[in-house]
Amino acid sequence: MPANVPPYVDKNVPAYVQKLTYLESLEAPPDQRGPGYRRLAARAWSALWPIGLAIVLVLAVWQLIHLSGWKQAIFPGPGAVLSNLWHQAQTGLLWHAIATTAQRAIIGFGLAVLIGAVVGALVSRIRPLRAAVGSLITGLQTLPSIAWFPFAIILFGISTQAILFVIILGAAPSVANGLIAGVDYTPPLLLKAGKMMGLRRLSLYRYLILPASLPAFVAGLKQGWAFAWRSLMAGELLVIIANQPSLGVLLSTDQDQSDMASATAIIIVILILGIIVHSLFSLADGTIRRRWGLTGQDS
Amino acid sequence: MARQVSSVTVTDRRAAPPVGGLRESVRLRSVSKVFGRGSSAVRALDQVTLEVPPGEFTCLIGASGCGKSTLLSLVAGLEQPTSGEVSTGGGRVAFMFQEPALFPWLTATGNVELALRARGIGKAERRRRTAELLDTVHLTGFGGKRPHQLSGGMRQRVALARALAQDADVLLMDEPFGALDAMTRDVLHDELDRICAGRRLTVLFVTHNVREAVRLGDRVVVLSSRPGRVIAEFDVPIERPRRIDSAPVAELAARVTDRLREEMSRDAS
Numbered sequence: 001m002p003a004n005v006p007p008y009v010d011k012n013v014p015a016y017v018q019k020l021t022y023l024e025s026l027e028a029p030p031d032q033r034g035p036g037y038r039r040l041a042a043r044a045w046s047a048l049w050p051i052g053l054a055i056v057l058v059l060a061v062w063q064l065i066h067l068s069g070w071k072q073a074i075f076p077g078p079g080a081v082l083s084n085l086w087h088q089a090q091t092g093l094l095w096h097a098i099a100t101t102a103q104r105a106i107i108g109f110g111l112a113v114l115i116g117a118v119v120g121a122l123v124s125r126i127r128p129l130r131a132a133v134g135s136l137i138t139g140l141q142t143l144p145s146i147a148w149f150p151f152a153i154i155l156f157g158i159s160t161q162a163i164l165f166v167i168i169l170g171a172a173p174s175v176a177n178g179l180i181a182g183v184d185y186t187p188p189l190l191l192k193a194g195k196m197m198g199l200r201r202l203s204l205y206r207y208l209i210l211p212a213s214l215p216a217f218v219a220g221l222k223q224g225w226a227f228a229w230r231s232l233m234a235g236e237l238l239v240i241i242a243n244q245p246s247l248g249v250l251l252s253t254d255q256d257q258s259d260m261a262s263a264t265a266i267i268i269v270i271l272i273l274g275i276i277v278h279s280l281f282s283l284a285d286g287t288i289r290r291r292w293g294l295t296g297q298d299s
Numbered sequence: 300m301a302r303q304v305s306s307v308t309v310t311d312r313r314a315a316p317p318v319g320g321l322r323e324s325v326r327l328r329s330v331s332k333v334f335g336r337g338s339s340a341v342r343a344l345d346q347v348t349l350e351v352p353p354g355e356f357t358c359l360i361g362a363s364g365c366g367k368s369t370l371l372s373l374v375a376g377l378e379q380p381t382s383g384e385v386s387t388g389g390g391r392v393a394f395m396f397q398e399p400a401l402f403p404w405l406t407a408t409g410n411v412e413l414a415l416r417a418r419g420i421g422k423a424e425r426r427r428r429t430a431e432l433l434d435t436v437h438l439t440g441f442g443g444k445r446p447h448q449l450s451g452g453m454r455q456r457v458a459l460a461r462a463l464a465q466d467a468d469v470l471l472m473d474e475p476f477g478a479l480d481a482m483t484r485d486v487l488h489d490e491l492d493r494i495c496a497g498r499r500l501t502v503l504f505v506t507h508n509v510r511e512a513v514r515l516g517d518r519v520v521v522l523s524s525r526p527g528r529v530i531a532e533f534d535v536p537i538e539r540p541r542r543i544d545s546a547p548v549a550e551l552a553a554r555v556t557d558r559l560r561e562e563m564s565r566d567a568s
Contacts, residue, residue, distance in 0.1 A: 192377060193400040196393060197465060198417040207413055211404045292403040293447020 076261045085265035100246040108167030109228045116175025124183035137173045145170030145231040163235035170231035171224035178220010182213020222281040325351040330383035343369045345526035356502040358516035366527030367505040371471045390468030397474040399454035401446040407457045408442035414464035432460040452483035472504045513552045514543040
Protein backbone atom coordinates (compact mmCIF):
# COMPACT_ATOMS: atom_id res chain seq x y z
CA MET A 1 0.00 0.00 0.00
CA PRO A 2 1.37 3.41 -0.93
CA ALA A 3 1.04 4.88 2.56
CA ASN A 4 3.53 2.41 3.94
CA VAL A 5 6.34 3.45 1.64
CA PRO A 6 8.35 6.51 2.65
CA PRO A 7 6.59 9.20 0.64
CA TYR A 8 9.69 10.84 -0.72
CA VAL A 9 13.41 11.03 -0.27
CA ASP A 10 14.72 14.51 0.11
CA LYS A 11 18.27 15.44 1.01
CA ASN A 12 17.08 18.57 2.77
CA VAL A 13 15.08 16.55 5.24
CA PRO A 14 17.08 15.00 8.07
CA ALA A 15 17.15 11.23 7.91
CA TYR A 16 15.58 10.80 11.35
CA VAL A 17 12.63 12.94 10.32
CA GLN A 18 12.11 10.80 7.25
CA LYS A 19 12.37 7.72 9.39
CA LEU A 20 9.89 9.08 11.90
CA THR A 21 7.47 10.15 9.21
CA TYR A 22 7.72 6.66 7.83
CA LEU A 23 7.12 5.11 11.24
CA GLU A 24 4.20 7.44 11.81
CA SER A 25 2.69 6.45 8.52
CA LEU A 26 2.83 2.84 9.73
CA GLU A 27 1.07 3.83 12.90
CA ALA A 28 -1.61 5.65 10.94
CA PRO A 29 -4.68 3.57 10.27
CA PRO A 30 -4.25 1.61 7.04
CA ASP A 31 -6.13 2.49 3.91
CA GLN A 32 -8.88 0.02 3.34
CA ARG A 33 -9.35 0.93 -0.26
CA GLY A 34 -8.81 -1.73 -2.85
CA PRO A 35 -9.42 -1.23 -6.57
CA GLY A 36 -12.73 0.57 -7.16
CA TYR A 37 -14.82 -2.13 -8.84
CA ARG A 38 -13.69 -4.82 -6.43
CA ARG A 39 -14.49 -2.69 -3.42
CA LEU A 40 -17.91 -1.97 -4.87
CA ALA A 41 -18.57 -5.62 -5.60
CA ALA A 42 -17.46 -6.64 -2.12
CA ARG A 43 -19.65 -4.01 -0.55
CA ALA A 44 -22.65 -4.97 -2.69
CA TRP A 45 -22.19 -8.64 -1.84
CA SER A 46 -21.87 -8.02 1.89
CA ALA A 47 -25.02 -5.88 1.77
CA LEU A 48 -27.04 -8.24 -0.42
CA TRP A 49 -26.51 -11.72 0.95
CA PRO A 50 -28.22 -11.06 4.31
CA ILE A 51 -31.18 -9.62 2.42
CA GLY A 52 -31.33 -12.67 0.18
CA LEU A 53 -31.18 -14.94 3.20
CA ALA A 54 -33.94 -13.00 4.93
CA ILE A 55 -36.19 -13.25 1.86
CA VAL A 56 -35.65 -16.99 1.63
CA LEU A 57 -36.46 -17.40 5.35
CA VAL A 58 -39.64 -15.34 5.11
CA LEU A 59 -40.83 -17.24 2.05
CA ALA A 60 -40.13 -20.55 3.77
CA VAL A 61 -42.07 -19.65 6.92
CA TRP A 62 -44.88 -18.23 4.84
CA GLN A 63 -45.08 -21.41 2.76
CA LEU A 64 -45.11 -23.51 5.94
CA ILE A 65 -48.01 -21.51 7.37
CA HIS A 66 -49.84 -21.89 4.09
CA LEU A 67 -49.23 -25.65 4.07
CA SER A 68 -50.42 -25.93 7.67
CA GLY A 69 -53.86 -24.99 6.36
CA TRP A 70 -54.42 -21.91 8.50
CA LYS A 71 -57.19 -19.84 6.83
CA GLN A 72 -56.15 -21.47 3.61
CA ALA A 73 -59.25 -20.33 1.75
CA ILE A 74 -58.41 -16.63 2.10
CA PHE A 75 -54.69 -16.62 2.93
CA PRO A 76 -52.69 -17.34 -0.22
CA GLY A 77 -49.23 -18.88 -0.24
CA PRO A 78 -46.14 -17.18 -1.66
CA GLY A 79 -46.59 -18.92 -5.00
CA ALA A 80 -50.02 -17.41 -5.64
CA VAL A 81 -48.94 -13.95 -4.46
CA LEU A 82 -45.74 -13.88 -6.49
CA SER A 83 -47.52 -15.01 -9.63
CA ASN A 84 -50.16 -12.36 -8.99
CA LEU A 85 -47.37 -9.81 -8.65
CA TRP A 86 -45.84 -11.06 -11.89
CA HIS A 87 -49.15 -10.66 -13.71
CA GLN A 88 -49.72 -7.18 -12.30
CA ALA A 89 -46.23 -6.21 -13.41
CA GLN A 90 -47.26 -7.03 -16.99
CA THR A 91 -50.14 -4.54 -16.84
CA GLY A 92 -49.71 -0.79 -17.08
CA LEU A 93 -51.89 -0.19 -14.02
CA LEU A 94 -49.29 -1.20 -11.41
CA TRP A 95 -46.57 0.91 -13.03
CA HIS A 96 -48.93 3.82 -13.38
CA ALA A 97 -49.76 3.49 -9.69
CA ILE A 98 -46.10 3.29 -8.72
CA ALA A 99 -45.36 6.38 -10.80
CA THR A 100 -48.15 8.37 -9.12
CA THR A 101 -47.06 7.33 -5.65
CA ALA A 102 -43.37 7.95 -6.38
CA GLN A 103 -44.16 11.37 -7.79
CA ARG A 104 -46.09 12.33 -4.66
CA ALA A 105 -43.30 10.99 -2.49
CA ILE A 106 -40.64 12.97 -4.34
CA ILE A 107 -42.62 16.22 -4.42
CA GLY A 108 -43.86 15.91 -0.85
CA PHE A 109 -40.52 14.89 0.63
CA GLY A 110 -38.67 17.43 -1.50
CA LEU A 111 -40.87 20.25 -0.22
CA ALA A 112 -40.54 18.93 3.32
CA VAL A 113 -36.74 18.98 3.04
CA LEU A 114 -36.77 22.49 1.62
CA ILE A 115 -39.12 23.84 4.28
CA GLY A 116 -37.47 21.86 7.07
CA ALA A 117 -33.99 23.06 6.09
CA VAL A 118 -35.03 26.71 5.90
CA VAL A 119 -36.91 26.57 9.21
CA GLY A 120 -34.07 24.62 10.83
CA ALA A 121 -31.46 27.09 9.63
CA LEU A 122 -33.46 30.07 10.89
CA VAL A 123 -34.37 28.53 14.21
CA SER A 124 -30.83 27.34 14.92
CA ARG A 125 -29.36 30.80 14.39
CA ILE A 126 -32.00 33.18 15.71
CA ARG A 127 -32.31 32.93 19.45
CA PRO A 128 -35.81 34.37 20.06
CA LEU A 129 -37.21 32.28 17.22
CA ARG A 130 -35.72 29.24 18.81
CA ALA A 131 -37.35 29.90 22.18
CA ALA A 132 -40.67 30.37 20.41
CA VAL A 133 -40.61 27.63 17.79
CA GLY A 134 -38.05 25.09 19.01
CA SER A 135 -40.31 23.05 21.25
CA LEU A 136 -43.19 23.41 18.81
CA ILE A 137 -41.13 21.62 16.17
CA THR A 138 -40.39 18.76 18.53
CA GLY A 139 -44.08 18.62 19.42
CA LEU A 140 -45.05 18.41 15.76
CA GLN A 141 -42.52 15.65 15.29
CA THR A 142 -44.25 13.46 17.85
CA LEU A 143 -47.74 14.18 16.51
CA PRO A 144 -48.90 11.22 14.37
CA SER A 145 -49.32 12.87 10.99
CA ILE A 146 -52.44 10.82 10.18
CA ALA A 147 -54.24 13.05 12.69
CA TRP A 148 -53.86 15.89 10.19
CA PHE A 149 -55.99 14.23 7.50
CA PRO A 150 -59.41 15.49 8.54
CA PHE A 151 -57.87 18.97 8.78
CA ALA A 152 -56.21 18.62 5.37
CA ILE A 153 -59.28 17.21 3.66
CA ILE A 154 -61.48 20.01 4.98
CA LEU A 155 -58.86 22.51 3.87
CA PHE A 156 -57.96 21.11 0.43
CA GLY A 157 -60.75 18.62 -0.31
CA ILE A 158 -60.08 15.16 -1.70
CA SER A 159 -56.98 16.18 -3.59
CA THR A 160 -53.28 15.61 -4.04
CA GLN A 161 -52.63 18.84 -2.11
CA ALA A 162 -54.21 17.29 0.98
CA ILE A 163 -51.81 14.35 0.76
CA LEU A 164 -48.77 16.56 0.14
CA PHE A 165 -49.79 18.83 3.03
CA VAL A 166 -49.75 15.90 5.44
CA ILE A 167 -46.46 14.56 4.07
CA ILE A 168 -44.83 17.93 4.64
CA LEU A 169 -46.22 18.25 8.16
CA GLY A 170 -45.02 14.74 8.90
CA ALA A 171 -41.51 15.04 7.52
CA ALA A 172 -40.43 18.68 7.78
CA PRO A 173 -40.12 18.76 11.62
CA SER A 174 -37.68 15.84 11.56
CA VAL A 175 -35.60 17.51 8.86
CA ALA A 176 -35.57 20.81 10.77
CA ASN A 177 -34.68 19.09 14.03
CA GLY A 178 -31.86 17.18 12.34
CA LEU A 179 -30.31 20.41 11.13
CA ILE A 180 -30.79 22.14 14.48
CA ALA A 181 -29.15 19.24 16.29
CA GLY A 182 -26.27 19.32 13.85
CA VAL A 183 -25.70 23.03 14.33
CA ASP A 184 -25.95 22.63 18.12
CA TYR A 185 -23.45 19.84 18.23
CA THR A 186 -20.80 21.52 16.13
CA PRO A 187 -17.81 20.81 18.39
CA PRO A 188 -16.86 24.02 20.29
CA LEU A 189 -13.18 23.34 19.61
CA LEU A 190 -13.78 23.38 15.85
CA LEU A 191 -15.76 26.59 16.24
CA LYS A 192 -12.82 28.12 18.08
CA ALA A 193 -10.43 26.91 15.39
CA GLY A 194 -12.70 28.31 12.68
CA LYS A 195 -12.94 31.69 14.37
CA MET A 196 -9.18 31.84 14.83
CA MET A 197 -8.81 31.12 11.13
CA GLY A 198 -10.88 34.19 10.42
CA LEU A 199 -14.11 32.49 9.41
CA ARG A 200 -16.98 34.84 10.19
CA ARG A 201 -20.77 34.71 9.87
CA LEU A 202 -21.56 33.41 6.39
CA SER A 203 -18.18 31.81 5.77
CA LEU A 204 -18.29 30.26 9.23
CA TYR A 205 -21.66 28.82 8.30
CA ARG A 206 -20.62 27.65 4.88
CA TYR A 207 -17.23 26.14 5.64
CA LEU A 208 -17.71 24.96 9.21
CA ILE A 209 -21.20 24.75 10.67
CA LEU A 210 -22.99 23.27 7.66
CA PRO A 211 -20.45 20.55 6.92
CA ALA A 212 -20.16 19.81 10.64
CA SER A 213 -23.91 19.30 10.89
CA LEU A 214 -24.11 17.03 7.86
CA PRO A 215 -24.28 13.70 9.73
CA ALA A 216 -27.10 14.91 11.98
CA PHE A 217 -28.87 16.42 8.97
CA VAL A 218 -28.73 13.12 7.08
CA ALA A 219 -30.11 11.35 10.16
CA GLY A 220 -32.94 13.91 10.13
CA LEU A 221 -33.56 13.25 6.43
CA LYS A 222 -33.72 9.53 7.07
CA GLN A 223 -36.27 9.93 9.83
CA GLY A 224 -38.17 12.51 7.80
CA TRP A 225 -38.38 10.08 4.91
CA ALA A 226 -39.82 7.37 7.15
CA PHE A 227 -42.53 9.78 8.31
CA ALA A 228 -43.18 11.00 4.76
CA TRP A 229 -43.60 7.47 3.44
CA ARG A 230 -46.04 6.54 6.21
CA SER A 231 -48.03 9.72 5.73
CA LEU A 232 -48.19 9.08 2.01
CA MET A 233 -49.54 5.55 2.41
CA ALA A 234 -52.09 6.66 4.98
CA GLY A 235 -53.06 9.51 2.68
CA GLU A 236 -53.53 7.31 -0.34
CA LEU A 237 -55.82 5.00 1.61
CA LEU A 238 -57.88 7.88 3.00
CA VAL A 239 -57.86 10.33 0.11
CA ILE A 240 -58.95 8.31 -2.89
CA ILE A 241 -58.99 10.43 -6.00
CA ALA A 242 -60.99 9.08 -8.96
CA ASN A 243 -59.06 8.10 -12.11
CA GLN A 244 -55.72 8.47 -10.38
CA PRO A 245 -54.43 5.01 -9.63
CA SER A 246 -51.86 4.91 -6.84
CA LEU A 247 -50.55 2.13 -4.65
CA GLY A 248 -53.02 3.17 -1.95
CA VAL A 249 -55.92 3.06 -4.42
CA LEU A 250 -54.90 -0.42 -5.60
CA LEU A 251 -54.77 -1.62 -1.99
CA SER A 252 -58.13 -0.18 -1.20
CA THR A 253 -59.67 -1.74 -4.33
CA ASP A 254 -58.23 -5.08 -3.26
CA GLN A 255 -59.86 -4.65 0.12
CA ASP A 256 -63.22 -3.94 -1.52
CA GLN A 257 -62.87 -7.04 -3.68
CA SER A 258 -61.34 -9.20 -0.93
CA ASP A 259 -58.45 -9.90 -3.29
CA MET A 260 -55.89 -11.09 -0.77
CA ALA A 261 -53.28 -12.19 -3.32
CA SER A 262 -53.23 -8.78 -4.95
CA ALA A 263 -53.26 -6.92 -1.63
CA THR A 264 -50.26 -8.92 -0.46
CA ALA A 265 -48.49 -8.31 -3.78
CA ILE A 266 -48.99 -4.55 -3.41
CA ILE A 267 -47.66 -4.65 0.14
CA ILE A 268 -44.55 -6.34 -1.19
CA VAL A 269 -44.16 -3.55 -3.75
CA ILE A 270 -44.49 -0.89 -1.03
CA LEU A 271 -41.98 -2.74 1.12
CA ILE A 272 -39.45 -2.95 -1.71
CA LEU A 273 -39.79 0.75 -2.54
CA GLY A 274 -39.29 1.67 1.12
CA ILE A 275 -36.22 -0.53 1.40
CA ILE A 276 -34.67 0.95 -1.75
CA VAL A 277 -35.02 4.53 -0.53
CA HIS A 278 -33.87 3.62 2.96
CA SER A 279 -30.73 1.98 1.61
CA LEU A 280 -29.97 5.12 -0.40
CA PHE A 281 -29.99 7.09 2.85
CA SER A 282 -27.89 4.44 4.56
CA LEU A 283 -25.41 4.67 1.70
CA ALA A 284 -25.13 8.43 2.15
CA ASP A 285 -24.79 8.02 5.90
CA GLY A 286 -22.14 5.32 5.53
CA THR A 287 -20.15 7.40 3.05
CA ILE A 288 -20.06 10.34 5.44
CA ARG A 289 -19.08 8.16 8.38
CA ARG A 290 -16.27 6.56 6.45
CA ARG A 291 -14.97 9.92 5.28
CA TRP A 292 -15.00 11.34 8.78
CA GLY A 293 -13.47 8.24 10.29
CA LEU A 294 -16.50 7.58 12.48
CA THR A 295 -16.67 3.88 11.71
CA GLY A 296 -15.07 1.49 14.14
CA GLN A 297 -12.97 -0.26 11.50
CA ASP A 298 -11.07 2.80 10.39
CA SER A 299 -9.78 4.22 13.63
CA MET B 300 11.72 37.76 41.14
CA ALA B 301 14.14 35.31 39.66
CA ARG B 302 14.68 37.38 36.58
CA GLN B 303 17.93 36.05 35.08
CA VAL B 304 20.35 38.16 33.17
CA SER B 305 19.67 37.90 29.53
CA SER B 306 21.69 39.03 26.53
CA VAL B 307 24.36 36.46 27.32
CA THR B 308 23.31 34.64 24.22
CA VAL B 309 20.95 36.25 21.88
CA THR B 310 19.46 33.85 19.41
CA ASP B 311 20.02 34.77 15.82
CA ARG B 312 16.40 35.38 15.04
CA ARG B 313 16.06 37.98 17.74
CA ALA B 314 19.17 39.72 16.52
CA ALA B 315 17.72 40.22 13.07
CA PRO B 316 16.06 43.59 12.58
CA PRO B 317 12.29 43.55 12.04
CA VAL B 318 11.50 42.61 8.47
CA GLY B 319 8.79 44.51 6.68
CA GLY B 320 8.28 47.15 9.32
CA LEU B 321 6.85 46.66 12.78
CA ARG B 322 5.69 43.31 13.94
CA GLU B 323 3.75 43.83 17.11
CA SER B 324 4.33 42.11 20.38
CA VAL B 325 1.81 40.76 22.81
CA ARG B 326 1.06 42.97 25.79
CA LEU B 327 -1.03 42.23 28.87
CA ARG B 328 -1.47 44.97 31.44
CA SER B 329 -2.93 44.13 34.88
CA VAL B 330 -5.21 41.57 33.33
CA SER B 331 -7.69 39.79 35.58
CA LYS B 332 -10.29 37.28 34.57
CA VAL B 333 -13.13 36.17 36.83
CA PHE B 334 -15.52 33.41 35.83
CA GLY B 335 -19.01 33.39 37.34
CA ARG B 336 -20.44 35.76 39.89
CA GLY B 337 -20.97 36.06 43.63
CA SER B 338 -19.87 33.26 45.89
CA SER B 339 -19.22 30.84 43.04
CA ALA B 340 -16.92 33.25 41.22
CA VAL B 341 -13.53 31.89 40.30
CA ARG B 342 -10.63 34.24 39.79
CA ALA B 343 -8.64 32.58 37.03
CA LEU B 344 -6.12 35.33 36.45
CA ASP B 345 -5.08 38.07 38.82
CA GLN B 346 -3.29 41.24 37.74
CA VAL B 347 -1.17 39.57 35.11
CA THR B 348 1.27 41.87 33.40
CA LEU B 349 3.30 40.35 30.64
CA GLU B 350 5.02 41.59 27.55
CA VAL B 351 6.31 39.43 24.75
CA PRO B 352 8.67 41.31 22.46
CA PRO B 353 8.32 40.77 18.73
CA GLY B 354 9.85 37.53 17.55
CA GLU B 355 10.28 36.12 21.04
CA PHE B 356 9.35 32.59 21.98
CA THR B 357 7.82 32.74 25.46
CA CYS B 358 6.78 29.66 27.38
CA LEU B 359 4.13 29.89 30.09
CA ILE B 360 4.36 27.28 32.76
CA GLY B 361 2.40 26.52 35.88
CA ALA B 362 0.45 23.83 37.65
CA SER B 363 -2.99 22.98 36.31
CA GLY B 364 -5.59 25.56 37.18
CA CYS B 365 -3.20 28.47 36.86
CA GLY B 366 -5.21 29.98 34.05
CA LYS B 367 -2.64 29.38 31.30
CA SER B 368 -5.27 28.45 28.77
CA THR B 369 -7.46 31.35 29.85
CA LEU B 370 -4.57 33.68 29.22
CA LEU B 371 -4.22 32.40 25.67
CA SER B 372 -7.96 32.73 25.06
CA LEU B 373 -7.73 36.35 26.14
CA VAL B 374 -4.83 37.06 23.80
CA ALA B 375 -6.72 35.28 21.01
CA GLY B 376 -9.74 37.48 21.63
CA LEU B 377 -11.93 34.42 22.21
CA GLU B 378 -12.69 35.83 25.65
CA GLN B 379 -12.66 39.29 27.17
CA PRO B 380 -10.74 40.16 30.33
CA THR B 381 -12.73 41.18 33.41
CA SER B 382 -10.31 44.03 33.89
CA GLY B 383 -7.03 45.14 32.41
CA GLU B 384 -5.82 45.42 28.88
CA VAL B 385 -4.79 42.85 26.29
CA SER B 386 -3.18 43.91 23.06
CA THR B 387 -1.53 42.26 20.12
CA GLY B 388 -1.08 45.62 18.45
CA GLY B 389 -3.36 44.65 15.60
CA GLY B 390 -1.17 41.68 14.72
CA ARG B 391 -2.82 38.59 13.31
CA VAL B 392 -3.13 35.76 15.82
CA ALA B 393 -3.09 32.03 15.12
CA PHE B 394 -3.95 29.38 17.69
CA MET B 395 -2.82 25.79 18.04
CA PHE B 396 -4.72 23.64 20.50
CA GLN B 397 -3.79 20.52 22.40
CA GLU B 398 -6.06 18.57 20.05
CA PRO B 399 -5.35 19.14 16.37
CA ALA B 400 -8.92 20.49 15.90
CA LEU B 401 -8.79 19.60 12.20
CA PHE B 402 -12.03 19.50 10.23
CA PRO B 403 -12.79 15.80 9.75
CA TRP B 404 -14.61 16.31 6.44
CA LEU B 405 -11.56 17.87 4.80
CA THR B 406 -8.27 16.29 3.76
CA ALA B 407 -4.97 17.56 5.16
CA THR B 408 -4.68 19.77 2.08
CA GLY B 409 -8.26 20.97 2.49
CA ASN B 410 -7.68 21.91 6.11
CA VAL B 411 -4.62 24.00 5.31
CA GLU B 412 -6.28 25.50 2.25
CA LEU B 413 -9.32 26.63 4.21
CA ALA B 414 -7.13 28.86 6.37
CA LEU B 415 -5.82 30.48 3.19
CA ARG B 416 -9.30 30.77 1.73
CA ALA B 417 -10.51 32.50 4.90
CA ARG B 418 -7.94 35.18 4.13
CA GLY B 419 -9.29 35.58 0.62
CA ILE B 420 -6.30 34.10 -1.20
CA GLY B 421 -6.96 33.00 -4.78
CA LYS B 422 -7.12 29.41 -5.91
CA ALA B 423 -3.78 29.03 -7.70
CA GLU B 424 -1.92 30.79 -4.91
CA ARG B 425 -3.76 28.68 -2.34
CA ARG B 426 -2.67 25.49 -4.02
CA ARG B 427 0.93 26.61 -4.21
CA ARG B 428 1.08 27.77 -0.59
CA THR B 429 -0.62 24.64 0.70
CA ALA B 430 1.90 22.37 -1.01
CA GLU B 431 4.68 24.53 0.38
CA LEU B 432 3.31 24.45 3.93
CA LEU B 433 2.75 20.70 3.91
CA ASP B 434 6.33 20.37 2.73
CA THR B 435 7.45 22.62 5.60
CA VAL B 436 5.94 20.21 8.12
CA HIS B 437 7.26 17.21 6.16
CA LEU B 438 3.90 15.91 5.08
CA THR B 439 4.40 15.94 1.33
CA GLY B 440 2.53 12.94 0.00
CA PHE B 441 -0.03 12.96 2.80
CA GLY B 442 -2.12 15.89 1.57
CA GLY B 443 -4.90 13.65 0.33
CA LYS B 444 -5.41 11.95 3.69
CA ARG B 445 -8.23 12.79 6.02
CA PRO B 446 -7.39 13.52 9.68
CA HIS B 447 -8.52 10.09 10.88
CA GLN B 448 -6.11 8.46 8.46
CA LEU B 449 -3.13 10.22 10.06
CA SER B 450 -1.27 9.50 13.28
CA GLY B 451 -1.40 11.89 16.24
CA GLY B 452 1.93 13.51 15.40
CA MET B 453 0.98 13.97 11.76
CA ARG B 454 -2.33 15.58 12.72
CA GLN B 455 -0.48 18.08 14.89
CA ARG B 456 1.82 18.81 11.95
CA VAL B 457 -1.21 19.55 9.78
CA ALA B 458 -2.53 21.80 12.55
CA LEU B 459 0.84 23.58 12.61
CA ALA B 460 0.75 24.02 8.83
CA ARG B 461 -2.77 25.40 9.14
CA ALA B 462 -1.66 27.85 11.83
CA LEU B 463 1.27 28.95 9.64
CA ALA B 464 -1.14 29.38 6.72
CA GLN B 465 -2.75 32.21 8.63
CA ASP B 466 0.51 34.09 8.21
CA ALA B 467 0.06 35.34 11.75
CA ASP B 468 2.36 37.61 13.70
CA VAL B 469 1.53 35.87 16.92
CA LEU B 470 1.26 32.12 17.36
CA LEU B 471 -0.50 30.87 20.48
CA MET B 472 0.13 27.26 21.39
CA ASP B 473 -1.84 25.52 24.14
CA GLU B 474 0.10 22.38 25.07
CA PRO B 475 0.18 21.36 21.42
CA PHE B 476 2.45 18.38 21.99
CA GLY B 477 0.97 17.28 25.31
CA ALA B 478 -0.75 14.22 23.88
CA LEU B 479 2.21 12.96 21.84
CA ASP B 480 4.83 10.37 22.70
CA ALA B 481 8.30 11.60 23.66
CA MET B 482 9.97 10.66 20.35
CA THR B 483 7.43 12.43 18.20
CA ARG B 484 7.44 15.43 20.51
CA ASP B 485 11.21 15.66 20.29
CA VAL B 486 11.14 15.80 16.51
CA LEU B 487 8.35 18.36 16.53
CA HIS B 488 10.43 20.53 18.89
CA ASP B 489 13.22 20.55 16.30
CA GLU B 490 10.78 21.38 13.55
CA LEU B 491 9.21 24.18 15.54
CA ASP B 492 12.70 25.62 16.12
CA ARG B 493 13.47 25.44 12.43
CA ILE B 494 10.13 26.97 11.43
CA CYS B 495 10.38 29.82 13.94
CA ALA B 496 13.95 30.59 12.86
CA GLY B 497 12.73 31.24 9.34
CA ARG B 498 9.91 33.61 10.33
CA ARG B 499 9.62 36.38 12.81
CA LEU B 500 6.91 34.77 14.84
CA THR B 501 6.01 35.87 18.32
CA VAL B 502 5.11 32.68 20.14
CA LEU B 503 3.27 32.18 23.39
CA PHE B 504 3.59 28.53 24.28
CA VAL B 505 1.70 27.02 27.21
CA THR B 506 2.93 23.80 28.75
CA HIS B 507 3.13 22.02 32.08
CA ASN B 508 6.35 20.31 31.05
CA VAL B 509 9.24 22.33 32.49
CA ARG B 510 11.89 20.77 30.27
CA GLU B 511 9.84 21.41 27.18
CA ALA B 512 9.53 25.05 28.21
CA VAL B 513 13.29 25.42 28.67
CA ARG B 514 13.99 23.46 25.50
CA LEU B 515 11.84 25.78 23.38
CA GLY B 516 11.62 29.17 25.00
CA ASP B 517 13.67 32.32 24.83
CA ARG B 518 12.00 33.01 28.12
CA VAL B 519 10.00 30.95 30.62
CA VAL B 520 7.25 32.65 32.60
CA VAL B 521 6.04 30.89 35.73
CA LEU B 522 2.45 31.34 36.84
CA SER B 523 0.98 30.58 40.26
CA SER B 524 -2.28 28.66 40.64
CA ARG B 525 -5.71 29.98 41.62
CA PRO B 526 -5.52 32.79 40.85
CA GLY B 527 -2.93 32.78 38.10
CA ARG B 528 -0.27 35.38 38.69
CA VAL B 529 3.18 35.85 37.21
CA ILE B 530 5.59 34.79 39.96
CA ALA B 531 8.87 34.40 38.10
CA GLU B 532 10.50 34.84 34.74
CA PHE B 533 13.58 33.02 33.52
CA ASP B 534 15.54 33.95 30.43
CA VAL B 535 16.95 30.96 28.66
CA PRO B 536 20.48 31.83 27.55
CA ILE B 537 21.12 28.43 26.01
CA GLU B 538 22.45 28.30 22.49
CA ARG B 539 20.39 26.64 19.79
CA PRO B 540 20.12 23.97 18.58
CA ARG B 541 19.13 22.66 21.97
CA ARG B 542 18.39 19.18 23.15
CA ILE B 543 15.78 18.44 25.76
CA ASP B 544 18.19 16.04 27.53
CA SER B 545 21.25 18.30 27.48
CA ALA B 546 22.87 19.41 30.76
CA PRO B 547 22.15 23.16 30.47
CA VAL B 548 18.48 22.50 29.74
CA ALA B 549 18.23 20.07 32.63
CA GLU B 550 20.01 22.47 34.97
CA LEU B 551 17.76 25.43 34.20
CA ALA B 552 14.68 23.18 34.23
CA ALA B 553 15.64 22.11 37.76
CA ARG B 554 15.76 25.74 38.85
CA VAL B 555 12.35 26.43 37.33
CA THR B 556 10.97 23.32 38.98
CA ASP B 557 12.33 24.44 42.35
CA ARG B 558 10.54 27.74 41.96
CA LEU B 559 7.32 25.94 41.07
CA ARG B 560 7.64 23.64 44.09
CA GLU B 561 8.27 26.56 46.37
CA GLU B 562 5.07 28.13 45.09
CA MET B 563 3.09 24.94 45.55
CA SER B 564 4.26 24.38 49.12
CA ARG B 565 3.36 27.98 49.88
CA ASP B 566 -0.10 27.24 48.51
CA ALA B 567 -0.47 24.14 50.60
CA SER B 568 0.37 25.78 53.91
